[in-house]
Amino acid sequence: MKRFFLMMLSVFTVLNIVLFSELTFAQMDQMKGMAGGKMPMPAPGNNTPEGQVPVMLTPHKQKLVGVKTQPVRQKTMNKLIRAIGRVAYNERTLTTVTTKIEGWIEDLTIDATGMAVKKGKALFSVYSPKLLQTQEEYLLAISSAKKMNNKMGSGVMAQASRKRLLLWDVKPAQIQRLEKRGEVIRALPVLSPASGIVTEKMALNGMYVKPGMALYKIADLSQVWVLVDIYEHELPWIKTGQMAELTLTSLPGEFFKGKITYIYPYLNEESRTATIRIELDNKKGQFKPGMYANVALSIEAAEGLLVPESAVLDSGLRQVAFVRQAGGRFEPRVITIGLRLNNEVQVLSGLAEGEAVVTHGTFLIDSESKLMASMEGMMGLVGMGDWKMEGSKMGGMEGMDMGGMNMDDKKMDGMDMNRGDQKIDGMPMGQSPPMKMKEMNMKDMPEQKK
Template sequence: MRPLRKVIRTVGRIEYDERKLATVNLKVEGWIERLHVNTTGQYVRKGEPLAEIYSPELLSVQLEYLNLLKWRKERSYRFQREVEFSWGDRYGTTGKMQTSDMDTLIQVAQQRMRFWDITDEQMKAVEAKGEPMKTFTIHSPVNGYVVQKPAVQGKRVEPGEKLFDLADLSEVWIIADIYVHELPMIKPGQPARISLSFFPGKEFSSRIDYIYPLLSSETRTAKVRFILPNSTGDLKPQMFAKVEIKIDLGKRLAIPEEAVIDTGERQIVYVDRDGGYFEPREVKLGLMADGMVEVIKGLKAGEKVASSPNFLIDSEAKLKGITQ
């Protein structure tokens, strides 16, 4: 029995953190009157203006909202006059009902505007000004870089059409491929070292964050994700990285790989029986690590096996001898 350690070395690629991507689009038809962000790669902060949009639908709902506010104000004045002249018993109940109905209609109009991403602050500005705004400003929902910009000034856009893709690069993912026979040895939380040729002599520490459940039919590998902080922005998506995962497999019965003769159907080792006699024995093998291979069945702890440097077998014996 001996401690068995495995080092998995693979190549990873830096990718965006999918949880920190944002797409900016419209929920109504409109035209881009003005762009505040003109180039891909530009950095924007959350709340920063991206574009000015003109939309007949947004203009219409503002006019409806203003008319309802005006109607409620007039109706409230009439109701007060009716009360002052003691008409309340006759018209008061009806007036209250009409005022309540108007409040409901105003709330419906406000909710429609919210559904179209008009903020409460913008609604208050419309109410204070007493007239509709021709254009509405679209603001950035996150801090990040503009990674795609289909938006062009003057362009007509449909509901759901993408205007900007934004990516927050304060953290990035490293996606590495792990071979299927190595998957049983890894699990989330295991430490890893990551290095990039762009930063010689520098290593980053990380841990396995997630093991993807799908296997590539072409490479027989599964993707494994690591997360790295990137406050300086030095780590760019699509950079390649070297990934090293050191795994302590615990104490296991293991022998050198060269001690095993693989006939294609069986794995044979030669057990030292003293006096120059070696007994061929079939074994069942497990994990391989650092030139050692685990023996699951066929050997006992303490038994000695011959390795190729000090025990040579004639090639004809391999084919015709007891290994068959």
């Protein structure tokens, strides 16, 4: 029984050898330029990833796979960020017009939004009993001071009345005109505190106003803001002081320059973007709040070795690139990558300038490399590392000792070692009959060498 099991183990080993050999020679038949049926196994380099070996591809097979290469280049990396910006008012130039005294609006001069106003020009006139009373007190105090030659505090009363008028936003020029006129002004004009465009108008003729009530909103459009949303992963590239190039769909072919003046310190939780502010001169009024602008930020990042993104196989744990060498040899290399910019990848280690890396057909070469490494490993497991394989059939295997067992001279009853080349009654051509263990005669078994 022991001899029987030893013999069966030997037979099983032979069958596995035949199977692995056929797989090996099928792979070899696809490779031209081989001498004597020997499979070239290039020695892996120091940076070769585990589980892969260099691959040999003939020019014909490279053409079928569509292999393309590109040299590793040393150059400065420029990152281009494109985004859409919104033209907005410069918040520093917004002005709200209010009154500090109650009264009724008369003589509404600026009566529509969008009208241009200049600083110091009348917006409307307001009739206020308190303002009228203070004017009378001021005129009386001045008259008394002149008659009494500033005696008995008449000058102090005039100064107090003047100060009250100034606190109510009555301009010194208006007070001077009041002094020359010598009569109170029934409805005192309210002057514009800034130049710009009226963006909102709440004032109406005859409307009663109270202190602090907003009547106009004026925006100076000589300088505007462009607010741009930048994705979170692009924020490290943005710095204040950088210049941006802007274009408008309403002005094709024209380019405008602006400077980044502020990066808002918070993100929009829904879009995961942060807002940056670009300031633009708008003396000609070409930029109107509410417009959209195309914004391009060209940033000089760093200098280093660059390869196309398609040349890098990233498994998450390691990055691999295939380097083309002489004789159709493609060597896998473990590389370390840095920045990813504009469909290019910065290589920190693993490649040298001028080396040609595969950019097309990378996945097929990677599969070939892993397959050959697996086959090499299987042959090592069954002891085929030192065998010399010649031809595409198992004519003879040097270095193989079956321990006195000759498979050609000995026959076993009930077992056919052929591959179905002979026809057996009741069975189709090409199918081997099953082994019948009970028909084997243990006496006919050859002695095993010890």
